[in-house]
Amino acid sequence: MYPFLKGHGTENDFVLLPDPDGTVHGALTPERVRALCDRRAGIGADGVLRVVRTAAIGADGAGQDAEWFMDYRNADGSVSEMCGNGVRVFGRHLAEQGLADPSAPVPVATRAGVKVLTFAGGAADGEITVDMGRPAVLGDTKVAVGERTWPALHVDMGNPHAVAFVDDLAEAGPLLDAPTHDPAVYPAGVNVEFVVRRGAGHVAMRVHERGSGETRSCGTGACAVMVATALADDAPRGTTYRVDLPGGTLRISWTADDRILMTGPAVVVAAGTTAL
Numbered sequence: 639m640y641p642f643l644k645g646h647g648t649e650n651d652f653v654l655l656p657d658p659d660g661t662v663h664g665a666l667t668p669e670r671v672r673a674l675c676d677r678r679a680g681i682g683a684d685g686v687l688r689v690v691r692t693a694a695i696g697a698d699g700a701g702q703d704a705e706w707f708m709d710y711r712n713a714d715g716s717v718s719e720m721c722g723n724g725v726r727v728f729g730r731h732l733a734e735q736g737l738a739d740p741s742a743p744v745p746v747a748t749r750a751g752v753k754v755l756t757f758a759g760g761a762a763d764g765e766i767t768v769d770m771g772r773p774a775v776l777g778d779t780k781v782a783v784g785e786r787t788w789p790a791l792h793v794d795m796g797n798p799h800a801v802a803f804v805d806d807l808a809e810a811g812p813l814l815d816a817p818t819h820d821p822a823v824y825p826a827g828v829n830v831e832f833v834v835r836r837g838a839g840h841v842a843m844r845v846h847e848r849g850s851g852e853t854r855s856c857g858t859g860a861c862a863v864m865v866a867t868a869l870a871d872d873a874p875r876g877t878t879y880r881v882d883l884p885g886g887t888l889r890i891s892w893t894a895d896d897r898i899l900m901t902g903p904a905v906v907v908a909a910g911t912t913a914l
């Protein structure tokens with residue numbers, strides 16, 4: 639039996655696997671991740687966060703100045719570079735377990751580099767702001783669901799996104815079937831976001847995540863949506879956007895030195911042991 643925890647950020651939920659020295663879950667195979675994420679036969683989650691010291695993760699952590707590495711896996715067992723909601727839950731876990739000091743910025747190593755977390759009021763239970771780093775805006779593309787196609791903007795937040803503006807979030811269908819994309823643009827797949835405007839500095843979105851399907855929230859996706867919207871609005875740097883997702887709201891801004899700051903909740907809701 640292995641210890642695990644369960645947490646979520648705006649209802650994007652994760653199984654956390656403590657593995658500080660990398661000796662417990664070295665064989666975190668895609669099959670095992672799928673079993674853990676199975677919402678009937680397993681614990682159930684959109685993804686897995688393995689909590690391992692950067693020194694124990696090998697090449698993925700090389701050169702990263704952070705004690706802890708977030709080893710993120712999608713529900714289908716695939717590996718992704720980064721998870722925005724996940725890194726807040728990861729930071730909450732570290733602070734609650736006394737593995738990081740919330741009174742100072744907490745760096746977390748990921749496959750997309752170090753992300754620095756700041757806890758509101760320096761408290762372990764404070765709302766968390768993540769410095770998500772620089773976005774890459776990579777041009778126009780398109781996405782399709784069924785027979786419908788939409789123009790989209792290719793934004794990379796360490797992981798790939800396609801952001802499509804729609805008039806109504808229901809346009810994409812009651813349940814976002816697997817959107818199709820241009821494999822030449824996204825050879826490793828893509829997270830697809832549909833966004834509607836709700837007023838000045840305010841949008842709402844749905845997301846179909848690479849490797850997890852439609853989720854209640856996607857932190858990197860919300861950042862990609864904010865970048866696309868701020869560009870469309872020609873918004874001055876420092877403007878904060880409110881991004882409503884089915885699972886909650888994130889507040890996101892784009893700094894004058896070209897970094898994306900995302901603020902939102904993160905809770906660890908349970909702990910236990912698993913035979914998976």
Ligand SMILES: N[C@H](CCC[C@H](N)C(=O)O)C(=O)O
Pocket residue numbers: 650712717718719720721722723724797798829847848849850855856857858859
């Ligand atoms: N499915 C994503 C990773 C998780 C992103 C999302 N859960 C977030 O909060 O950023 C991908 O394959 O790139």
